[in-house]
Amino acid sequence: MVFFRFYIFFILVLLIMAQGCxxxxxxxxxxxxxxxxAVSTRQEISMGATVHNRLKQRMTFSNDPVKLSRLEKIGQRVALVSDRQDYIYQFYLVEDETLNAFTTPGGNIYFNTGLMEKLENDDQVAFVIAHEIGHCAAKHVAKKYQAALGYDLIGSIILDQVSGGGYAKSLASLGSDVLMNLVFSAYSRKDEREADLLAVKYSYLAGYDPEEGVKTFIILKKHSKGTMVPHMLRSHPDLLERIENVEKEAKRVKLEYGKFSK
Ligand SMILES: [Zn+2]
Structure with missing residues (x-):
């Protein structure tokens, strides 16, 4: 009983600390x-591994050496300029006709073959990867997860960190179903705007033309039908507004970081 009271007290103190932070x-x-x-990088990587195991069961990853090396080359160039460098970005090519790409916790980026086929050049591929890396760098995945869990689990996550991972069974007990739902749930409009702006910055700093981002949106829109709406267009701000934002940001980053040279 005494221990239980101490436990509750400890959780409350941690929550107050978390709020203070x-x-x-x-x-x-x-x-x-x-x-x-609250979700640490270590926990994100662990969640990413759980999600990856589930994805392996439901998706086919491409082994095409030419396409894979293209994705890897562009991906690593963009990853190198990301604001977030506390985990290793990994790129997977998914055999799927849907024009989609998405990221999971821990820096795993998944890119569909259908999207790669429709995009016209490396700059456009780079823009999509940079948008996903933008979600990673801004910690949108961890924040989405945190917002969905509520205080109880956040308390457990903090306890997990304090105790070095042995105390709370929060992450394991959550189950991969919850994680999968979170991964495929939509980001907020604010997060999408933020990822678009970071996509412009990262693709530019990696040596790609960020203005190809505008064409990327047009291609996505043109080839999206019915329920096959790609993540980048789902519950997003108005497309024209996004295009305008990308055009404005492209001009801004060119001024801030110098003239574009490939
Ligand atoms: Zn997005």
Whole structure:
């Protein structure tokens, strides 16, 4: 009983600390803000591994050496300029006709063959990868997860970190179904805008033309039918607004980081 009371007290103290942290938090260069994210990088990597095991059961990964090396080459160039470098980005090519790409916790990026076939050049592929890496750098996946879990589990996650991973069984007990639902649930409009702006910055810094992002949106729109709406267009801000934002941001980054040279 005494232990139980102490446990509750401990959780409350941790939650108050967590709330307190939110006001100063850790500076994230991708968002330009101080933010409190309870899910640690180690936990993200562990969640990513769970999700990857599930994806392996339901998807076929391509072994085409030419396509894979193209994805890897462009992906690593973009990953190198990402604001987030505390995990290794990994790229997987999925045999799927849907024009889609998505990211899971821990820096895993999945890119469909259907999307690669429809995009016209490396700059457009780079823009899509940079959008996904933008979600990673801004910690959108971890934040989405955190928002869905509520205080109970956040308390457990913090306990898990304090105890070095042996205390709370929060992550294991959550089950991969919850994780899978979270991975495929939509980001907020704000997060999508943020990922678009980071896509412009990262693709430019990696040596690609960010203005190809505009054409990427047009291609996605043209080839999306019915329920086969790609992640990048799902519950997103208005397409024209996104195109305008990308055009404006492309001009801004060129001024800030110097003239584009390939
Ligand atoms: Zn997105």
């Amino acid at each position: 939110a006001s100063f938090g850790t500076y994230n260069p991708a968002t330009g803000k101080k933010e409190f994210v």
